[in-house]
Amino acid sequence: MSSVEEFRTEFRTWLRAHLTGEFASLRGRGGPGREHEAFAERLAWERHMAAAGWTCVGWPKEYGGRGASLEQQVAFHEEYVLADAPARVNHIGEQLLGPTLIAFGTAEQRERFLPPIVAVEETWCQGYSEPDAGSDLANVRTRAQLDGGEWVITGQKIWTSLAHESDWCFVIARTEPGSTRHHGLSYLLVPLRQPGVDIRPIMQLTGTSEFNEVFFDGARTAAGNIVDAPGQGWKIAMATLGFERGVSTLGQQVGFRRELEAIIDLAKRNGAARDPFIRDRIARAWSGLEIIRFNALRMLEAVAAGAPGPEASIGKIFWATWHRELGELAMDVCGAEGMLAAGGPYDLTDWQRLFLFSRSDTIYAGSNEIQRNIIAERVLGLPKEARP
Numbered sequence: 001m002s003s004v005e006e007f008r009t010e011f012r013t014w015l016r017a018h019l020t021g022e023f024a025s026l027r028g029r030g031g032p033g034r035e036h037e038a039f040a041e042r043l044a045w046e047r048h049m050a051a052a053g054w055t056c057v058g059w060p061k062e063y064g065g066r067g068a069s070l071e072q073q074v075a076f077h078e079e080y081v082l083a084d085a086p087a088r089v090n091h092i093g094e095q096l097l098g099p100t101l102i103a104f105g106t107a108e109q110r111e112r113f114l115p116p117i118v119a120v121e122e123t124w125c126q127g128y129s130e131p132d133a134g135s136d137l138a139n140v141r142t143r144a145q146l147d148g149g150e151w152v153i154t155g156q157k158i159w160t161s162l163a164h165e166s167d168w169c170f171v172i173a174r175t176e177p178g179s180t181r182h183h184g185l186s187y188l189l190v191p192l193r194q195p196g197v198d199i200r201p202i203m204q205l206t207g208t209s210e211f212n213e214v215f216f217d218g219a220r221t222a223a224g225n226i227v228d229a230p231g232q233g234w235k236i237a238m239a240t241l242g243f244e245r246g247v248s249t250l251g252q253q254v255g256f257r258r259e260l261e262a263i264i265d266l267a268k269r270n271g272a273a274r275d276p277f278i279r280d281r282i283a284r285a286w287s288g289l290e291i292i293r294f295n296a297l298r299m300l301e302a303v304a305a306g307a308p309g310p311e312a313s314i315g316k317i318f319w320a321t322w323h324r325e326l327g328e329l330a331m332d333v334c335g336a337e338g339m340l341a342a343g344g345p346y347d348l349t350d351w352q353r354l355f356l357f358s359r360s361d362t363i364y365a366g367s368n369e370i371q372r373n374i375i376a377e378r379v380l381g382l383p384k385e386a387r388p
Contacts, residue, residue, distance in 0.1 A: 007068065008075040014052060015083040023048070030087030031255035032323070033357030034350070035210045039165060042086045047120045056094050056118045063102055063110060064118035070300045081257045088254070092161070093117040093124035097170055099243045104228050104236055113168075113189065127157040127171035127190070127214060128237065129364075137172065137237060138181040142216065144173035144188060149223045151175075151188055153196075153216040159364055163199050163212040166192055171216075172237050175230050185233030187240075189225040196220065205356040207346045241366070242299075242312050253292060256323060259354060260285055263330050266351075272333045281329050288322040295319070313371040313379075320361040320368060327351075327358035 002010070019027065023045050029037045049055050058073045059065025068076065088094075098117050101109055116122035128137055142155025153173055163169065169190050176184030192199065196219035201209030227236050264282055267273040273282070295315035330351040331338040342349045348356070362368045376382040 002072075004069070004071045004075055007072045008079055011054065011076055012079045012083070014054065015079060015085060018048065018052070019083055019085055026086040027084040028086070028258060030089075031258070032361075033204075033206045033208065033210070033353040035087070035162060036208045038086070039089065042089050043120065043123075045086060046088060046090055050118060050120045055090065055120060056098060059098060059102065059114075059118070063098075063114050070297070073300065074297065077254060081254050084258065085254070089162075089165075090117065090120050090123055092126055092166075093122070093168075096126065096240050096243050097124050100170075100227065100236060100240045103239060106224075108224065109189070109227065122167040123162070123165060125160050125163045125166040125169045125192075126240075127160060127169040129159045130156060131158055138185075138234070140172050140174055140185060142171065142173045143177075144171075144175050144186065145177075146223060147220075150220045151190075151223060151226065153188065153190060153219045153221070155216050157214040157216075158211075159202070160199075160212045160214045161210055161364075163192065163214050164201055164209070168192060169214065170227075170240070172233050175233075179231075182234035184231055185237070186230045187227040187233040187236040188221055189227065190216075190219060190221045194219060205359070206348060206353045208353075252319070253289070253296070256289060256292065256319075256326070259326060259330070260289055262350075263326070263333055266330075267333045270333070270335070272335065278329075278333060281332075285322070285326055285329060288318070288325075292319045292322060313366070313374045316366060317362075317368050317371045317375075320365075323361045324358045327355035331355045 023041075026038060026041055026045055030039075030042055046055065053066065056063075056065040057068040057076050059067070061067040066072075094117055098114060101113060105113070113122075117124070127142075128140075130140060130142060132139055132141065142153065142157065144151045144153045146152075151173075153171060155173065157163075157169075157171070160169070169192055171188045171190045172185055173188055174184055175186040179185075190197075192214075196217045198215040198217065200213045200215070202211045202213060203209055204211065227233075260282075263285075264273075267278060267282065272278050292315070295318060299312050299315055334349075334351050338349075338351060338355075341347055341352070366374075373385055377384050
C-alpha cells in the first residue's frame with residue numbers, strides 16, 4: 001500500500017488532469033440546498049471517477065474499493081476540497097448503504113448491490129423518516145409482509161433526500177404485526193422504479209426540491225432483499241446512522257469548507273472583515289470546522305473497530321449547529337444586500353440559499369433534541385426520558 005503522501009499526490013494529480021474540459025464547469029457545483037445543480041453532469045463526473053478507481057476508496061479491495069487507510073481517506077477528502085470538485089451524488093450508496101452491506105449483508109447481497117455502487121450505475125436514498133416518525137425512528141408505521149417470494153410494502157416516507165433521482169431505497173418497515181417501538185422492524189432494499197411507488201418532491205424554502213415524499217402502495221422487493229433477519233431492522237438502521245455520522249462526514253466537509261472559504265473571501269471584498277465581531281465569528285467558524293474534522297476522525301476510528309456507537313451523535317449535533325450558524329454568518333457578511341433576491345420571482349443568491357437550507361440541519365438525520373437524549377442515555381448513562 002502506498003504511503004499517505006503518495007496516495008495524496010496520486011489523487012491530486014488525477015484531479016488536476018481530469019477536472020478539466022467538459023468537467024471544468026462543475027467546480028464548486030452542488031452542496032446543501034444546491035443539489036439540483038448540474039445533477040446529470042455531476043453524475044457523469046462521478047462515473048468518470050469510478051472508471052479510474054476513485055470511488056469507494058475506503059472499501060476493502062475485495063468489494064471494489066482501494067482498501068484506503070483512515071489517513072488516506074482523510075487525504076482523499078482534503079484533496080477533493082482543495083480541487084473545488086463538485087459535490088458527490090453517490091454519497092448515500094457509497095458511504096451509508098455500502099458499509100452497511102459489507103458489515104451485515106449476505107454474500108449474495110454484496111455481489112448484487114456493491115458493484116453498481118462502485119461504478120455509480122445505481123444510486124440510493126434512505127427511507128427512514130415518516131410523517132409521525134421523524135427523529136423518533138422507532139415509531140415507524142410503514143408495513144411489509146411476505147407474499148410468496150416477495151416483500152409487499154405499504155406506507156409513506158418523508159424528507160427522503162434525492163429520491164426523485166435514485167434507483168433504490170433502503171427502507172425501515174414494520175414486518176411483525178402488532179409490534180411496537182424498535183421491535184419488529186426490518187431493513188429492506190427496495191427498487192423505486194416500479195408500480196406502487198409514488199415520489200412527490202417537496203418544495204423547500206430555497207425554491208428547490210431535494211427532499212421528497214415517497215408513497216409505497218403494494219410496492220414489491222425480493223424476499224432476499226432484507227439485511228440480516230426479520231425484526232433486526234433497528235440494529236441495522238442504527239449501524240447505518242453510525243456510518244452516516246462517521247466516515248461520510250468527511251465528504252460532507254467538502255461543501256462546508258468551500259462555503260466558509262467563500263464567506264471569508266466575500267468579507268474581505270466587501271469590507272465586512274473590518275468589523276471585529278465579524279472577524280471573531282469567522283475565527284470561531286474556522287475553529288468549529290476543525291472540530292468537525294476531529295469528530296469525524298474519531299468516528300473513523302470507531303468505524304475501523306466495527307461500527308460507530310452512540311457517540312456519533314456528538315458529531316451530528318456539532319456540525320448541524322455549526323452549519324446553521326454559518327448560514328447566519330453569511331447573511332451578516334452580506335449586510336443589507338442579503339435582503340435582496342438575485343432576481344424575480346424567487347431567484348436566490350448562494351448565501352440566501354445557504355441560510356435558508358441550513359435551518360433544517362438541526363432537524364434532519366436526527367434532531368438535536370433526539371441526539372441529546374441519545375448522548376444522555378447511551379453515553380452518559382443518565383435515566384431515560386419518560387415516554388407515554
